[in-house]
Amino acid sequence: MKEFLTKPFLYLKNKQFLSLYSLKYLSQLTPDYFNSKNTGAYMLHFYIKGKGTYKLDYHIIEVDAVSALFSPLSESMQFHTSKECEGFALIFSEAFFGRSRMKNFFLQHTLLFNSVDKVVFFPTEDRTEELLTLFQLVIDQLRREESEVQEQVLLNYVFSILLISEEVFTKDRPTLRVANEIKLIKNFKLLFNSDLNRRQSVQFFCTQMNVSLSTLDRAFRKYEKSSAKKWINTALIKEIEIELKRFDMSIGEIAFKFGFSEVTNFTKFYKGQTGITPKQFRSG
Secondary structure, three states, X not given: OOOOOOOOOOOOOOOOOEEEXXXXXXXXXXXXXXXXXXXXXXXXXXXXXXXXXEEEOOEEEEEOOOEEEEEXXXXXXXXXXXXXXXXXXXXXXXXXXXXXXXXXXXXXXXXXXXXXXXXXXXXXXXXXXHHHHHHHHHHHHHHOOOOOOHXXXXXXXXXXXXXXXXXXXXXXXXXXXXXXXXXXXXXXXXXXXXXOOOOOOHHHHHHHHOOOHHHHHHHHHHHOOOOXXXXXXXXXXXXXXXXXXXXXXXXXXXXXXXXXXXXXXXXXXXXXXXXOOHHHHHHO
């Protein structure tokens, strides 16, 4: 497979960026250069042939051929590939999804990048050819001259890759056995994401799952180094800021959407979490 590099790789926070590299090329660079934690990028590694070895903290991860690995913004990894490796590394910034509310919401909540397992990897099974076709479409589109629709076309291709990957990852398979506490956290996050009223209490979700608050918090402290309430607040802030960036709703309308009956309470909550008001965030 020909080595493929389309654009210079920069610090990506708050920048629109998408690029595609061969895994072999990427693994030969300075270990920290393509570090998702340092650059502010999401990464998807797709293996067609060969294997990859990843080091995450003190953990070693072996990824076989015909597999995908997802690295979120917060994780720092080093990796190298086998000599016969063929595959792609898809790299994109959070801002790349920022113009689409629905796609941005998906990015913030998909278990591909928000799993308590930190790094997600799995065989792509019968969807491999479909994913390979989408990767080739991304390459073809990046090679074309820039146009008004190019960004939207690329966004749709990448979104399709993520949707298919999530479908493969979340379907029941014996290879995805996890601890009961991890399952509990995943179920809590799925329940929260499916509930339209984002202002529900942690106890509300515990009742829905028939577990105690202490059991849920113990699991969160163990695997998330946080509490369930703090996770909810962080998730709310992310969603609120997506709406604040769009400017198609007033601050009052956004407050109502997220279950606040008074704008003053909304402002107090937001400032308590971020240190600034929603108005200051929007004007900044």
